[in-house]
Amino acid sequence: MTDGRPLIEATGLVKRFGDFTAVDGIDVSVRAGEAFGFLGPNGAGKSSTMRMIGCVSPVTAGRLRILGMDPDRDGPAIRARLGVCPQTDNLDPELTVAENLTTYARFFGIPRKVARARAAELLDFVQLTERAGSKVEPLSGGMKRRLTIARALVNEPDLVLLDEPTTGLDPQARHLVWERLFRLKRQGVTLVLTTHYMDEAEQLCDRLVVMDGGRIVAEGSPRDLIARHSTREVVELRFAGESQEAFVDKLAGIGERVEPLPDRVLLYVHDGDAAVATVHERALAPESVLVRRSSLEDVFLHLTGRTLVD
Numbered sequence: 001m002t003d004g005r006p007l008i009e010a011t012g013l014v015k016r017f018g019d020f021t022a023v024d025g026i027d028v029s030v031r032a033g034e035a036f037g038f039l040g041p042n043g044a045g046k047s048s049t050m051r052m053i054g055c056v057s058p059v060t061a062g063r064l065r066i067l068g069m070d071p072d073r074d075g076p077a078i079r080a081r082l083g084v085c086p087q088t089d090n091l092d093p094e095l096t097v098a099e100n101l102t103t104y105a106r107f108f109g110i111p112r113k114v115a116r117a118r119a120a121e122l123l124d125f126v127q128l129t130e131r132a133g134s135k136v137e138p139l140s141g142g143m144k145r146r147l148t149i150a151r152a153l154v155n156e157p158d159l160v161l162l163d164e165p166t167t168g169l170d171p172q173a174r175h176l177v178w179e180r181l182f183r184l185k186r187q188g189v190t191l192v193l194t195t196h197y198m199d200e201a202e203q204l205c206d207r208l209v210v211m212d213g214g215r216i217v218a219e220g221s222p223r224d225l226i227a228r229h230s231t232r233e234v235v236e237l238r239f240a241g242e243s244q245e246a247f248v249d250k251l252a253g254i255g256e257r258v259e260p261l262p263d264r265v266l267l268y269v270h271d272g273d274a275a276v277a278t279v280h281e282r283a284l285a286p287e288s289v290l291v292r293r294s295s296l297e298d299v300f301l302h303l304t305g306r307t308l309v310d
Helices: 048-053 071-079 097-106 112-125 143-153 171-186 197-204 223-227 272-281 297-303
Strands: 010-017 020-030 033-040 061-066 084-087 159-163 190-195 207-212 215-221 231-238 257-260 265-269 287-292
Touching: 010 048, 020 048, 020 207, 020 215, 033 048, 033 272, 048 061, 048 159, 048 190, 061 071, 084 143, 097 112, 097 143, 112 143, 143 159, 143 171, 171 197, 190 197, 197 297, 207 223, 207 297, 215 223, 215 297, 223 297, 231 272, 265 272, 265 297, 272 287, 287 297
Parallel strands: 033 190, 033 207, 084 159, 159 190
Antiparallel strands: 010 020, 010 061, 207 215, 231 265, 231 287, 257 265
C-alpha cells in the first residue's frame, strides 16, 4: 500500500537517449482513483515517460516513485501491480481470445481456475464473450484493443497504464473503448494514459499535463485548462483565394485574439454568433463559418503556437 501517498511521484524526471533529451525535467503526481493524462503530439515525450513509469526504461535523472517504491530497486514488485496496455497490440495470434488472458495470468502466478474465472469476467466486461474461442487474427482493431485492455486487468492492478489507447481505431470503436475505460474509472481504478486526441483527454481525464518537447507546458483539469488558456467559444473562418494570413488585420479587435492557420483563421471569442455578425458587418465573406466551444487543442495552440496534429 502507499499509505495515502500518490501512486506516482516524479520530480525533475529526465530521459535521454544519447544527446537527445526526450523528457526534460518534469514533475508529476498521480493520486489513487484518478484518471490522469499526458496530452501532446507525437515526440512530446509521453511514451518515454510511460516507459519509465512502467519500469521498462531506466530513469536518466530525477526522482521517480511508483506505488511508493523505487523502479531501479523494486522494478519486479512494481510491475506485478501494474496493468499495461501498450501503444501497439502485442497479443499472441496463435492463441484464442480467452487463452491470451489465461496464459498471461500465469506470469503473475494466478492459479488456472482463478485465471479462467477472471478471463470470463473480463471478456464480459469488454464485450468479447462470444469471441472467447476465436483466434486473435480475425478480430477487428477495436476488438483487439479491448482484449489488450482486458489482458492489462488480469492481475487486478493498482495502476493501469494506457499508451495511446485508441490510436488507429474508427470513431465507433474509439467510443466503445472510451466507454469501457470510463467504467473502470467509475470502479475506482487508477488510469494513466497518453493521447494526442483532445476529445479523448476531455472525455477520460480528471486531470492532465500538456507536454511539448519533453516538457510540461500546462497542468490541470480539462475544464480548468480551457478556462485559463482559451475563450468560451471559437469561430473558424475559411477564406478563398488569398492566404488566410491576409485576413488577420481585417479581423483585428473581434474577440480576444486571432489565430491564422494554413487552412483557416480562428477567432477566440466569448460570443460566437456576435463575432460572426461583426465579421459580416466588416464586409468580409468567408467560404465557411463554424462556431464551436473551445477545446484542449486551442489550449495547446495558445501555449505552443502550433496544433496537436502538426
